[in-house]
Amino acid sequence: xxxxxxxxxxxxxxxxxxxxxxxxxxxxxxxxxxxxxxxxxxxxxxxxxxxxxxxxxxxxxxxxxxxxxxxxxxxxxxxxxxxxxxxxxxxxxxxxxxxxxxxxxxxxxxxxxxxxxxxxxxxxxxxxxxxxxxxxxxxxxxxxxxxxxxxxxxxxxxxxxxxxxxxxxxxxxxxxxxxxxxxxxxxxxxxxxxxxxxxxxxxxxxxxxxxxxxxxxxxxxxxxxxxxxxxxxxxxxxxxxxxxxxxxxxxxxxxxxxxxxxxxxxxxxxxxxxxxxxxxxxxxxxxxxxxxxxxxxxxxxxxxxxxxxxxxxxxxxxxxxxxxxxxxxxxxxxxxxxxxxxxxxxxxxxxxxxxxxxxxxxxxxxxxxxxxxxxxxxxxxxxxxxxxxxxxxxxxxxxxxxxxxxxxxxxxxxxxxxxxxxxxxxxxxxxxxxxxxxxxxxxxxxxxxxxxx
Ligand SMILES: C[S@@+](CC[C@H](N)C(=O)[O-])C[C@H]1O[C@@H](n2cnc3c(N)ncnc32)[C@H](O)[C@@H]1O
Numbered sequence: 007x008x009x010x011x012x013x014x015x016x017x018x019x020x021x022x023x024x025x026x027x028x029x030x031x032x033x034x035x036x037x038x039x040x041x042x043x044x045x046x047x048x049x050x051x052x053x054x055x056x057x058x059x060x061x062x063x064x065x066x067x068x069x070x071x072x073x074x075x076x077x078x079x080x081x082x083x084x085x086x087x088x089x090x091x092x093x094x095x096x097x098x099x100x101x102x103x104x105x106x107x108x109x110x111x112x113x114x115x116x117x118x119x120x121x122x123x124x125x126x127x128x129x130x131x132x133x134x135x136x137x138x139x140x141x142x143x144x145x146x147x148x149x150x151x152x153x154x155x156x157x158x159x160x161x162x163x164x165x166x167x168x169x170x171x172x173x174x175x176x177x178x179x180x181x182x183x184x185x186x187x188x189x190x191x192x193x194x195x196x197x198x199x200x201x202x203x204x205x206x207x208x209x210x211x212x213x214x215x216x217x218x219x220x221x222x223x224x225x226x227x228x229x230x231x232x233x234x235x236x237x238x239x240x241x242x243x244x245x246x247x248x249x250x251x252x253x254x255x256x257x258x259x260x261x262x263x264x265x266x267x268x269x270x271x272x273x274x275x276x277x278x279x280x281x282x283x284x285x286x287x288x289x290x291x292x293x294x295x296x297x298x299x300x301x302x303x304x305x306x307x308x309x310x311x312x313x314x315x316x317x318x319x320x321x322x323x324x325x326x327x328x329x330x331x332x333x334x335x336x337x338x339x340x341x342x343x344x345x346x347x348x349x350x351x352x353x354x355x356x357x358x359x360x361x362x363x364x365x366x367x368x369x370x371x372x373x374x375x376x377x378x379x380x381x382x383x384x385x386x387x388x389x390x391x392x393x394x395x396x397x398x399x400x401x402x403x404x405x406x407x408x409x410x411x412x413x414x415x416x417x418x419x420x421x422x423x424x425x426x427x428x429x430x431x432x433x434x435x436x437x438x439x440x441x442x443x444x445x446x447x448x449x450x451x452x453x454x455x456x457x458x459x
Pocket of ligand 1: 108357389405
Protein backbone atom coordinates (compact mmCIF):
# COMPACT_ATOMS: atom_id res chain seq x y z
CA UNK A 7 0.00 0.00 0.00
CA UNK A 8 1.39 3.45 -0.89
CA UNK A 9 2.36 5.64 2.03
CA UNK A 10 0.09 8.46 0.82
CA UNK A 11 -3.28 8.02 -0.86
CA UNK A 12 -4.05 9.86 -4.08
CA UNK A 13 -6.32 12.16 -2.07
CA UNK A 14 -3.57 12.97 0.44
CA UNK A 15 -1.09 13.73 -2.34
CA UNK A 16 -3.59 16.16 -3.89
CA UNK A 17 -4.21 17.76 -0.52
CA UNK A 18 -0.47 18.34 0.01
CA UNK A 19 -0.17 19.96 -3.41
CA UNK A 20 -3.11 22.26 -2.65
CA UNK A 21 -1.51 23.37 0.62
CA UNK A 22 1.86 24.00 -1.01
CA UNK A 23 0.29 25.95 -3.89
CA UNK A 24 -1.67 28.08 -1.42
CA UNK A 25 1.58 28.67 0.56
CA UNK A 26 -0.06 27.27 3.69
CA UNK A 27 1.53 25.07 6.37
CA UNK A 28 0.76 21.35 6.07
CA UNK A 29 -1.53 19.77 8.70
CA UNK A 30 0.30 18.07 11.56
CA UNK A 31 -0.56 14.50 10.49
CA UNK A 32 1.87 14.76 7.55
CA UNK A 33 4.85 15.01 9.90
CA UNK A 34 4.45 11.32 10.61
CA UNK A 35 3.49 10.32 7.08
CA UNK A 36 6.21 12.16 5.20
CA UNK A 37 9.35 11.56 7.23
CA UNK A 38 11.40 8.40 7.48
CA UNK A 39 12.60 8.79 11.06
CA UNK A 40 9.56 8.05 13.22
CA UNK A 41 10.28 8.42 16.91
CA UNK A 42 7.68 7.04 19.28
CA UNK A 43 7.99 9.94 21.70
CA UNK A 44 9.59 13.15 20.63
CA UNK A 45 9.65 16.75 21.70
CA UNK A 46 8.97 19.05 18.78
CA UNK A 47 9.01 22.82 18.80
CA UNK A 48 8.77 25.64 16.37
CA UNK A 49 12.00 25.82 14.37
CA UNK A 50 13.50 22.51 15.57
CA UNK A 51 16.48 21.53 13.44
CA UNK A 52 19.32 19.04 13.75
CA UNK A 53 21.83 21.51 12.32
CA UNK A 54 24.40 22.79 14.79
CA UNK A 55 26.83 25.66 14.62
CA UNK A 56 30.25 24.71 13.20
CA UNK A 57 31.91 28.12 13.17
CA UNK A 58 35.48 28.34 14.46
CA UNK A 59 36.50 31.75 15.79
CA UNK A 60 39.99 32.41 17.18
CA UNK A 61 40.34 32.96 20.93
CA UNK A 62 42.29 36.03 22.06
CA UNK A 63 44.20 35.84 25.35
CA UNK A 64 43.33 38.93 27.38
CA UNK A 65 45.25 38.10 30.53
CA UNK A 66 47.17 35.32 32.24
CA UNK A 67 46.48 35.17 35.94
CA UNK A 68 49.11 33.57 38.10
CA UNK A 69 48.75 36.10 40.89
CA UNK A 70 50.32 34.78 44.06
CA UNK A 71 53.30 33.29 42.26
CA UNK A 72 53.96 36.46 40.31
CA UNK A 73 53.81 38.65 43.42
CA UNK A 74 57.05 37.75 45.16
CA UNK A 75 59.57 35.77 43.14
CA UNK A 76 61.64 34.97 46.25
CA UNK A 77 58.64 33.21 47.84
CA UNK A 78 58.12 31.22 44.67
CA UNK A 79 61.44 29.42 44.95
CA UNK A 80 60.83 28.58 48.55
CA UNK A 81 57.15 27.64 48.74
CA UNK A 82 56.32 26.44 45.25
CA UNK A 83 59.19 24.08 44.70
CA UNK A 84 56.77 21.12 44.45
CA UNK A 85 54.80 22.92 41.79
CA UNK A 86 57.88 23.44 39.66
CA UNK A 87 57.76 19.76 38.87
CA UNK A 88 54.05 19.86 38.03
CA UNK A 89 53.85 22.97 35.92
CA UNK A 90 57.37 24.28 35.13
CA UNK A 91 57.77 27.94 36.13
CA UNK A 92 59.79 30.88 34.80
CA UNK A 93 62.14 32.96 37.00
CA UNK A 94 59.19 35.16 38.08
CA UNK A 95 57.32 32.08 39.15
CA UNK A 96 54.78 32.07 36.32
CA UNK A 97 53.51 28.78 35.02
CA UNK A 98 55.15 27.99 31.69
CA UNK A 99 54.09 24.51 30.77
CA UNK A 100 51.18 22.17 31.34
CA UNK A 101 47.49 22.89 31.21
CA UNK A 102 46.34 26.44 31.98
CA UNK A 103 42.75 26.79 33.15
CA UNK A 104 40.46 28.89 30.98
CA UNK A 105 37.90 31.59 31.71
CA UNK A 106 36.29 32.51 28.39
CA UNK A 107 34.12 35.53 27.75
CA UNK A 108 31.56 35.19 24.97
CA UNK A 109 28.42 33.45 23.75
CA UNK A 110 28.77 29.78 24.61
CA UNK A 111 27.37 28.62 21.26
CA UNK A 112 30.33 30.12 19.42
CA UNK A 113 32.72 29.07 22.19
CA UNK A 114 31.49 25.48 22.10
CA UNK A 115 31.70 25.21 18.36
CA UNK A 116 35.17 26.82 18.36
CA UNK A 117 36.34 24.41 21.08
CA UNK A 118 34.84 21.43 19.29
CA UNK A 119 36.16 22.21 15.83
CA UNK A 120 39.21 24.42 16.51
CA UNK A 121 42.82 23.92 17.65
CA UNK A 122 42.03 23.92 21.40
CA UNK A 123 40.32 20.56 20.92
CA UNK A 124 43.68 18.83 20.64
CA UNK A 125 44.82 20.40 23.90
CA UNK A 126 41.62 19.20 25.60
CA UNK A 127 42.10 15.67 24.30
CA UNK A 128 45.74 15.70 25.50
CA UNK A 129 44.41 16.25 29.03
CA UNK A 130 42.38 13.06 28.71
CA UNK A 131 39.31 14.83 27.32
CA UNK A 132 36.49 16.72 28.97
CA UNK A 133 35.23 14.52 31.82
CA UNK A 134 32.43 16.58 33.30
CA UNK A 135 30.13 19.41 32.28
CA UNK A 136 27.85 21.16 34.76
CA UNK A 137 25.45 23.80 33.46
CA UNK A 138 22.96 26.00 35.25
CA UNK A 139 21.36 27.85 32.35
CA UNK A 140 19.13 30.79 33.20
CA UNK A 141 15.48 30.61 32.25
CA UNK A 142 14.46 34.05 33.48
CA UNK A 143 17.53 35.70 32.07
CA UNK A 144 16.72 39.22 33.17
CA UNK A 145 18.00 38.28 36.64
CA UNK A 146 21.53 37.81 35.29
CA UNK A 147 21.89 40.48 32.66
CA UNK A 148 20.32 43.41 34.44
CA UNK A 149 21.19 43.49 38.10
CA UNK A 150 21.75 45.71 41.10
CA UNK A 151 25.39 45.82 42.09
CA UNK A 152 26.53 47.10 45.43
CA UNK A 153 29.85 48.95 45.57
CA UNK A 154 30.95 48.73 49.19
CA UNK A 155 32.04 51.86 50.96
CA UNK A 156 35.81 52.11 51.63
CA UNK A 157 34.99 52.60 55.34
CA UNK A 158 32.88 49.69 56.67
CA UNK A 159 29.58 50.55 58.46
CA UNK A 160 31.03 49.04 61.69
CA UNK A 161 33.62 51.86 61.64
CA UNK A 162 31.10 54.59 60.97
CA UNK A 163 31.17 54.45 57.14
CA UNK A 164 28.03 54.39 55.01
CA UNK A 165 26.59 51.26 53.36
CA UNK A 166 28.13 51.91 49.94
CA UNK A 167 26.36 52.65 46.69
CA UNK A 168 24.09 50.52 44.54
CA UNK A 169 23.76 50.92 40.82
CA UNK A 170 21.81 48.96 38.23
CA UNK A 171 23.95 47.30 35.60
CA UNK A 172 22.23 47.43 32.22
CA UNK A 173 22.69 44.58 29.74
CA UNK A 174 25.31 45.20 27.01
CA UNK A 175 24.58 44.68 23.33
CA UNK A 176 25.69 41.02 23.18
CA UNK A 177 23.63 40.26 26.28
CA UNK A 178 20.64 41.97 24.71
CA UNK A 179 20.96 39.89 21.56
CA UNK A 180 21.17 36.73 23.68
CA UNK A 181 18.05 37.82 25.50
CA UNK A 182 16.07 38.62 22.36
CA UNK A 183 17.14 35.54 20.43
CA UNK A 184 17.04 32.96 23.17
CA UNK A 185 14.64 33.97 25.89
CA UNK A 186 12.47 36.61 24.32
CA UNK A 187 9.96 34.02 23.10
CA UNK A 188 9.60 31.90 26.27
CA UNK A 189 9.99 28.11 26.52
CA UNK A 190 10.12 27.62 22.72
CA UNK A 191 13.20 29.77 22.27
CA UNK A 192 14.78 28.49 25.49
CA UNK A 193 14.52 24.89 24.27
CA UNK A 194 15.94 25.63 20.83
CA UNK A 195 18.77 27.63 22.43
CA UNK A 196 19.69 24.83 24.83
CA UNK A 197 19.19 21.97 22.34
CA UNK A 198 21.89 23.16 19.97
CA UNK A 199 24.31 23.84 22.83
CA UNK A 200 23.66 20.44 24.42
CA UNK A 201 24.44 18.72 21.10
CA UNK A 202 27.75 20.60 20.97
CA UNK A 203 28.47 19.70 24.61
CA UNK A 204 27.79 16.02 23.96
CA UNK A 205 30.23 16.09 21.04
CA UNK A 206 32.90 17.71 23.18
CA UNK A 207 32.49 15.38 26.16
CA UNK A 208 34.87 12.41 26.61
CA UNK A 209 33.42 8.92 26.08
CA UNK A 210 33.75 8.27 29.84
CA UNK A 211 32.44 11.74 30.74
CA UNK A 212 29.12 12.90 32.18
CA UNK A 213 26.96 16.01 32.21
CA UNK A 214 24.84 17.58 34.95
CA UNK A 215 22.04 19.88 33.81
CA UNK A 216 20.59 22.07 36.55
CA UNK A 217 16.96 22.63 35.55
CA UNK A 218 14.66 25.54 36.08
CA UNK A 219 11.44 23.98 37.43
CA UNK A 220 9.41 25.51 34.59
CA UNK A 221 11.35 23.55 31.95
CA UNK A 222 12.46 20.33 33.73
CA UNK A 223 10.04 18.19 31.70
CA UNK A 224 11.24 19.58 28.39
CA UNK A 225 14.88 19.19 29.37
CA UNK A 226 14.43 15.53 30.28
CA UNK A 227 13.05 14.81 26.81
CA UNK A 228 15.78 16.81 25.11
CA UNK A 229 18.48 14.96 27.11
CA UNK A 230 16.90 11.57 26.31
CA UNK A 231 16.98 12.47 22.65
CA UNK A 232 20.53 13.84 22.54
CA UNK A 233 22.27 11.38 24.88
CA UNK A 234 19.90 8.40 24.71
CA UNK A 235 17.28 7.20 27.22
CA UNK A 236 19.66 4.54 28.51
CA UNK A 237 22.35 7.10 29.32
CA UNK A 238 20.63 8.67 32.31
CA UNK A 239 22.60 8.16 35.53
CA UNK A 240 20.05 9.84 37.72
CA UNK A 241 17.52 12.55 38.32
CA UNK A 242 19.01 14.30 41.33
CA UNK A 243 16.93 16.24 43.79
CA UNK A 244 18.64 18.92 45.81
CA UNK A 245 16.33 19.58 48.74
CA UNK A 246 16.99 23.01 50.16
CA UNK A 247 15.35 25.53 52.42
CA UNK A 248 11.96 26.87 51.37
CA UNK A 249 12.24 29.57 48.71
CA UNK A 250 9.60 32.25 48.35
CA UNK A 251 5.93 32.35 49.26
CA UNK A 252 3.33 30.56 47.19
CA UNK A 253 0.33 32.78 48.06
CA UNK A 254 -2.21 30.00 47.59
CA UNK A 255 -1.14 29.21 44.01
CA UNK A 256 1.32 26.38 44.64
CA UNK A 257 3.18 24.72 47.48
CA UNK A 258 6.35 26.43 48.68
CA UNK A 259 9.35 25.54 46.53
CA UNK A 260 12.06 23.61 48.37
CA UNK A 261 13.92 21.54 45.79
CA UNK A 262 15.81 21.72 42.53
CA UNK A 263 16.21 19.05 39.85
CA UNK A 264 19.54 18.19 38.25
CA UNK A 265 19.63 15.70 35.37
CA UNK A 266 22.77 13.57 35.19
CA UNK A 267 23.63 11.78 31.93
CA UNK A 268 26.72 9.90 30.76
CA UNK A 269 28.13 10.03 27.26
CA UNK A 270 29.07 6.34 27.05
CA UNK A 271 29.07 3.21 29.17
CA UNK A 272 32.70 3.64 30.24
CA UNK A 273 31.63 6.26 32.80
CA UNK A 274 32.18 5.29 36.47
CA UNK A 275 31.01 7.21 39.55
CA UNK A 276 33.90 8.11 41.86
CA UNK A 277 32.39 6.29 44.85
CA UNK A 278 35.44 6.82 47.04
CA UNK A 279 35.35 10.59 46.76
CA UNK A 280 34.63 12.06 50.25
CA UNK A 281 32.30 14.63 48.63
CA UNK A 282 29.83 11.94 47.61
CA UNK A 283 29.80 10.14 50.95
CA UNK A 284 27.39 10.82 53.80
CA UNK A 285 27.38 9.44 57.37
CA UNK A 286 25.46 6.21 57.97
CA UNK A 287 22.07 6.75 59.55
CA UNK A 288 21.94 6.30 63.34
CA UNK A 289 19.85 3.21 62.69
CA UNK A 290 22.59 1.52 60.64
CA UNK A 291 25.36 2.69 62.95
CA UNK A 292 23.58 1.16 65.95
CA UNK A 293 23.33 -2.24 64.31
CA UNK A 294 26.85 -2.27 62.88
CA UNK A 295 29.10 -4.95 64.32
CA UNK A 296 32.42 -6.73 63.69
CA UNK A 297 32.83 -10.39 62.74
CA UNK A 298 35.54 -12.69 64.17
CA UNK A 299 38.02 -11.37 61.57
CA UNK A 300 37.37 -7.78 62.61
CA UNK A 301 35.36 -6.83 59.48
CA UNK A 302 32.52 -4.36 59.99
CA UNK A 303 29.09 -5.30 58.70
CA UNK A 304 25.44 -4.57 59.11
CA UNK A 305 22.33 -6.53 58.24
CA UNK A 306 19.43 -5.31 56.22
CA UNK A 307 16.47 -6.89 58.00
CA UNK A 308 15.21 -6.53 61.55
CA UNK A 309 17.24 -3.38 61.90
CA UNK A 310 15.74 -2.56 65.27
CA UNK A 311 18.16 -5.03 66.87
CA UNK A 312 21.44 -6.72 66.04
CA UNK A 313 21.15 -10.03 64.19
CA UNK A 314 21.97 -13.12 66.20
CA UNK A 315 24.65 -15.55 64.98
CA UNK A 316 22.09 -18.15 63.94
CA UNK A 317 20.03 -15.57 62.01
CA UNK A 318 23.10 -14.50 60.13
CA UNK A 319 24.18 -18.06 59.38
CA UNK A 320 20.72 -18.99 58.12
CA UNK A 321 21.00 -15.98 55.76
CA UNK A 322 17.80 -14.56 57.16
CA UNK A 323 19.61 -11.25 56.75
CA UNK A 324 21.49 -9.67 53.91
CA UNK A 325 24.91 -8.82 55.20
CA UNK A 326 26.65 -5.69 53.95
CA UNK A 327 30.35 -5.35 54.72
CA UNK A 328 31.74 -1.88 55.31
CA UNK A 329 35.43 -1.05 54.78
CA UNK A 330 35.51 1.82 57.21
CA UNK A 331 32.37 2.99 59.08
CA UNK A 332 33.97 6.41 59.45
CA UNK A 333 33.94 6.92 55.66
CA UNK A 334 30.15 6.71 55.60
CA UNK A 335 27.98 5.51 52.75
CA UNK A 336 27.26 6.68 49.20
CA UNK A 337 24.82 9.62 49.02
CA UNK A 338 21.43 8.81 47.48
CA UNK A 339 19.89 10.79 44.62
CA UNK A 340 18.15 13.10 47.11
CA UNK A 341 20.65 15.61 48.45
CA UNK A 342 19.31 17.11 51.64
CA UNK A 343 22.52 17.51 53.60
CA UNK A 344 23.33 21.08 52.46
CA UNK A 345 19.98 22.85 52.79
CA UNK A 346 21.16 26.45 52.55
CA UNK A 347 20.37 27.99 49.16
CA UNK A 348 22.65 30.89 50.01
CA UNK A 349 26.39 30.40 49.60
CA UNK A 350 28.36 30.59 52.86
CA UNK A 351 29.40 34.21 53.68
CA UNK A 352 33.05 33.39 52.94
CA UNK A 353 32.19 32.20 49.40
CA UNK A 354 29.42 34.71 48.68
CA UNK A 355 30.20 36.91 45.66
CA UNK A 356 26.71 38.53 45.72
CA UNK A 357 26.14 37.27 42.17
CA UNK A 358 22.33 36.88 42.09
CA UNK A 359 22.18 33.23 40.93
CA UNK A 360 25.28 31.90 42.71
CA UNK A 361 24.96 28.31 43.93
CA UNK A 362 26.56 27.04 47.14
CA UNK A 363 29.99 25.39 46.88
CA UNK A 364 28.69 22.23 48.58
CA UNK A 365 26.47 21.48 45.58
CA UNK A 366 29.39 21.66 43.16
CA UNK A 367 31.60 19.68 45.55
CA UNK A 368 29.15 16.77 45.37
CA UNK A 369 28.85 17.10 41.59
CA UNK A 370 32.56 17.34 40.82
CA UNK A 371 33.45 14.78 43.50
CA UNK A 372 31.02 12.16 42.19
CA UNK A 373 31.65 12.70 38.47
CA UNK A 374 35.45 13.08 38.29
CA UNK A 375 38.83 12.05 39.67
CA UNK A 376 41.75 14.29 40.61
CA UNK A 377 43.41 15.90 37.59
CA UNK A 378 40.29 15.56 35.36
CA UNK A 379 39.07 18.43 33.21
CA UNK A 380 35.64 19.93 34.02
CA UNK A 381 33.64 22.67 32.29
CA UNK A 382 30.75 25.03 32.96
CA UNK A 383 29.48 26.99 29.95
CA UNK A 384 27.09 29.20 32.00
CA UNK A 385 29.51 29.87 34.85
CA UNK A 386 27.98 32.99 36.47
CA UNK A 387 30.04 33.72 39.57
CA UNK A 388 32.47 30.85 38.83
CA UNK A 389 31.36 28.33 41.47
CA UNK A 390 32.36 25.37 39.27
CA UNK A 391 35.84 26.79 38.66
CA UNK A 392 36.40 27.68 42.33
CA UNK A 393 35.39 24.21 43.52
CA UNK A 394 37.27 22.42 40.71
CA UNK A 395 40.45 24.31 41.62
CA UNK A 396 40.09 23.40 45.30
CA UNK A 397 39.48 19.74 44.45
CA UNK A 398 42.52 19.56 42.14
CA UNK A 399 40.59 19.40 38.87
CA UNK A 400 41.38 21.39 35.71
CA UNK A 401 38.67 23.67 34.36
CA UNK A 402 37.22 25.65 31.46
CA UNK A 403 34.38 28.04 32.29
CA UNK A 404 32.59 30.57 30.12
CA UNK A 405 30.01 33.32 30.40
CA UNK A 406 28.49 35.95 28.18
CA UNK A 407 28.16 38.55 30.91
CA UNK A 408 31.05 40.90 31.59
CA UNK A 409 30.09 41.12 35.26
CA UNK A 410 30.19 37.30 35.52
CA UNK A 411 33.71 37.28 34.04
CA UNK A 412 34.87 39.98 36.50
CA UNK A 413 33.29 38.13 39.42
CA UNK A 414 34.84 34.79 38.44
CA UNK A 415 38.27 36.37 37.85
CA UNK A 416 38.27 37.99 41.27
CA UNK A 417 36.96 34.86 42.95
CA UNK A 418 39.59 32.62 41.37
CA UNK A 419 42.41 34.95 42.35
CA UNK A 420 41.10 34.61 45.91
CA UNK A 421 41.10 30.82 45.56
CA UNK A 422 44.69 30.83 44.22
CA UNK A 423 45.80 33.00 47.15
CA UNK A 424 44.07 30.77 49.67
CA UNK A 425 45.55 27.61 48.19
CA UNK A 426 48.98 29.18 48.20
CA UNK A 427 48.58 30.26 51.84
CA UNK A 428 47.58 26.66 52.70
CA UNK A 429 50.68 25.36 50.87
CA UNK A 430 48.55 23.57 48.25
CA UNK A 431 48.81 23.24 44.45
CA UNK A 432 47.01 25.64 42.18
CA UNK A 433 47.15 26.39 38.49
CA UNK A 434 47.45 29.57 36.48
CA UNK A 435 44.39 30.57 34.47
CA UNK A 436 43.96 32.66 31.37
CA UNK A 437 41.11 34.91 30.36
CA UNK A 438 40.17 34.47 26.73
CA UNK A 439 37.70 36.25 24.56
CA UNK A 440 35.98 35.85 21.24
CA UNK A 441 34.85 39.44 21.49
CA UNK A 442 36.15 41.19 18.37
CA UNK A 443 35.37 38.29 16.08
CA UNK A 444 32.10 37.57 17.84
CA UNK A 445 30.88 41.09 17.18
CA UNK A 446 31.87 40.74 13.52
CA UNK A 447 30.01 37.47 13.38
CA UNK A 448 26.87 39.03 14.82
CA UNK A 449 27.08 42.01 12.47
CA UNK A 450 27.15 39.44 9.65
CA UNK A 451 24.12 37.51 10.85
CA UNK A 452 22.02 40.18 12.52
CA UNK A 453 21.06 43.01 10.18
CA UNK A 454 19.58 45.00 13.07
CA UNK A 455 22.98 45.35 14.75
CA UNK A 456 24.92 48.38 13.55
CA UNK A 457 28.72 48.27 13.55
CA UNK A 458 29.04 51.02 16.15
CA UNK A 459 26.85 48.99 18.56
C1 LIG B 1 22.04 30.90 36.55
S1 LIG B 1 23.53 31.69 36.14
C2 LIG B 1 24.77 30.55 36.63
C3 LIG B 1 25.12 30.70 38.09
C4 LIG B 1 26.26 29.79 38.50
N1 LIG B 1 25.86 28.41 38.58
C5 LIG B 1 26.85 30.23 39.84
O1 LIG B 1 26.94 29.41 40.77
O2 LIG B 1 27.23 31.39 39.95
C6 LIG B 1 23.53 31.58 34.40
C7 LIG B 1 24.66 32.32 33.68
O3 LIG B 1 24.57 32.04 32.28
C8 LIG B 1 25.08 33.16 31.58
N2 LIG B 1 24.63 33.06 30.18
C9 LIG B 1 23.40 33.25 29.68
N3 LIG B 1 23.39 33.07 28.34
C10 LIG B 1 24.65 32.75 28.00
C11 LIG B 1 25.27 32.44 26.76
N4 LIG B 1 24.58 32.43 25.62
N5 LIG B 1 26.59 32.15 26.76
C12 LIG B 1 27.31 32.15 27.93
N6 LIG B 1 26.75 32.44 29.13
C13 LIG B 1 25.45 32.73 29.17
C14 LIG B 1 24.53 34.35 32.35
O4 LIG B 1 25.33 35.49 32.12
C15 LIG B 1 24.61 33.85 33.80
O5 LIG B 1 25.78 34.29 34.41
